[in-house]
Structures are given as structure tokens and as C-alpha cells.
Amino acid sequence: MPIVTLTTDFGHSDYYVGAMKGAILRVAPTAQLIDISHQIPPQDILAAAFTLRHAACEFPPGTTHLAVVDPGVGTQRRPLAFKADDQTWVGPDNGLFSFILDRAEGSIHEIDRKDLCAPQQSSTFHGRDIFAPIAAHLCDGLDLSEIGPAITNPIRLNEISPHKSPDQIEGQIIHVDCFGNLVSNITASDIEPWESALRIRFGSHALSKIKKAYADVATGEPLALIGSANFLEISVNGGNAAQRFGLNRRAPIIIEKLP
Known part of the structure; x- marks a missing residue:
């Protein structure tokens, strides 16, 4: 049973987390969904990066980590996915993966497959419409090379x-x-x-x-x-x-x- 973890700043009072989980299960109905945290302070990329670094490493090989703390949602910031530590990582290119990128295995890919995402995409909820479906396809066996072109300059936080x-x-x-x-x-x-x-x-x-x-x-x-x-x-x-x-x-x- 493939594992997909979720880390967001969405909290638990709204429908956002549930909608993301539904989008994953629609594509990968056997996925085991694990919440790392949904209490990241709003728009706090550094806090999310720290949490990912120290929680994700405890999961087994093959885990897919979906992280959405995305103050730039709807702008030109890139959606990306990559492998590191025998795990797959999916989320926005905004420094969220700064602690992980140095251990990337192979290429880092920009997500550029609209056919794998929601048919109608909200400019304010890429977590549901882009990242969740892509994470589901990847945990279900899709190769990273199939989601979009390789990139060489992902964003990193200076604070780390x-x-x-x-x-x-x-x-x-x-x-x-x-x-x-x-x-x-x-x-x-x-x-x-x-x-x-x-x-x-x-x-x-x-x-x-x-x-x-x-x-x-x-x-x-x-x-x-x-x-x-x-x-x-x-x-x-x-x-x-x-x-x-x-x-x-x-x-x-x-x-x-x-x-």
C-alpha cells in the first residue's frame, strides 16, 4: 500500500485538507494518507522546510511527500517533483525543500502535465488541483520523467x-x-x-x-x-x-x- 504524507498550513477548520485527500484517492484509491502537520504557521516556508526535514526521514523508502505551503500560488512560481532518500517529493518551488534538495537523486522536474491534473484548476488551490493528483500518479508508479522538464535551479532558503x-x-x-x-x-x-x-x-x-x-x-x-x-x-x-x-x-x- 503506497504511502503519501501531507504537510500544509491549511489547519483543520476548513475543507482544504479533505479536498486534497479526495483528489489523491480519486487517482490512487489504495494510497495510505498520513498527516505530518497541517499546523504550519500560515505562509511560513521556513517552518515547513524544518518540519519536512525532520519528520519525512522517518518514513520508509517509496513514500511520497506532498507539501503545500504556497504563498505564491497562482503566480509564475513553478510546481516541482523530485526524488531524494528513496522517496518522492511534490510541492511548490519556493524553498520548501531547501533541506532536502542537496540529496536529490537524479533530475528535479517541473510539473507540466495538465492532463494529469484537475480539468479545471483554481488559481488559489494548486494543492488540490495540481500537487495532489501528481503526487497520486507518482505514488501509483508514474515515472518522474513523465511529469515535465528537468530544472537545475530550484529555489533554496538562505536561512538553512x-x-x-x-x-x-x-x-x-x-x-x-x-x-x-x-x-x-x-x-x-x-x-x-x-x-x-x-x-x-x-x-x-x-x-x-x-x-x-x-x-x-x-x-x-x-x-x-x-x-x-x-x-x-x-x-x-x-x-x-x-x-x-x-x-x-x-x-x-x-x-x-x-x-
Whole structure:
């Protein structure tokens, strides 16, 4: 039974998610539909990219991931599909797949097969009329080469990678989870060579050690650690770091190498 996941900013109060699922099942009635999240903040491409990176990798080979966070719907932005990690990805070309594109296997294709999409297409609901039918056809065995021409310049978000110099890494907060943990775009491998002598600066605060677990500090104390996403995060044991420090996404976080 083929798996199709859905990630959107549609929420659950409207008909949008149900309509997309119906469009998939009309083409691929045996598909198993799995919701990753429909609570992405509206039009927040970075949040969707982060969610896809860390949830999709847990699915088995052959999964098709359909993602629609699409503030440019109805414009000239391209619809695309590609393979990475033995999985298929379908959605708008707006940076949504920035964490995934470097692992693309073969060509990235622009979707250009109107005959495979809805006969009448709304300019405001490509999720239902273009992406859902294409995802269904792909999960049902259609080859990527059949959906449209290959492209070489998909859009990538600048925020996903920190800026590195010999003695400093300039990153930023890219995610705040439901516990208020501040997740950066700095990976464990980025800081591993410096781990024994570094300073982590965020807002007007600084830390000098990377802990292994939240309980390595007293309740209410801040800490830095490598979280489950393998990114450096700032946390408060038993508390909310975002509220404690007044920081949110895109706030800078600086790693300094000490002598």
C-alpha cells in the first residue's frame, strides 16, 4: 500500500485538507494518507522546510511527500517533483525543500502535465488541483520523467545554513518548538571541533558548555545542547527559553572559538 504524507498550513477548520485527500484517492484509491502537520504557521516556508526535514526521514523508502505551503500560488512560481532518500517529493518551488534538495537523486522536474491534473484548476488551490493528483500518479508508479522538464535551479532558503569563519559561526534560530526551545541552524558537526572551548552568544546572554540532557542543569537554569534534530538549541530546564530570553526565529546565535 503506497504511502503519501501531507504537510500544509491549511489547519483543520476548513475543507482544504479533505479536498486534497479526495483528489489523491480519486487517482490512487489504495494510497495510505498520513498527516505530518497541517499546523504550519500560515505562509511560513521556513517552518515547513524544518518540519519536512525532520519528520519525512522517518518514513520508509517509496513514500511520497506532498507539501503545500504556497504563498505564491497562482503566480509564475513553478510546481516541482523530485526524488531524494528513496522517496518522492511534490510541492511548490519556493524553498520548501531547501533541506532536502542537496540529496536529490537524479533530475528535479517541473510539473507540466495538465492532463494529469484537475480539468479545471483554481488559481488559489494548486494543492488540490495540481500537487495532489501528481503526487497520486507518482505514488501509483508514474515515472518522474513523465511529469515535465528537468530544472537545475530550484529555489533554496538562505536561512538553512550558518556563516562560518575560522573562529566564529554566525547562525540563527530557525525553529521554536512547543516547549519554547530555541533551535538553531548550527549542527553538531559544525561545532564538534570547538566543543571543548567555545562561547555561545544569543541576545544579551552567553553559555560556555554544551550539555547532554535538559536535567544536566538545575530546574529553571538555561543550557545549550544538541537536540533530537541534531541542531544546537538553547533551552531552559523545566521552562520556556523563548519567553525567558525574549527571542524568536531569525534571532542571531553566535558560536565563538576560545583560545
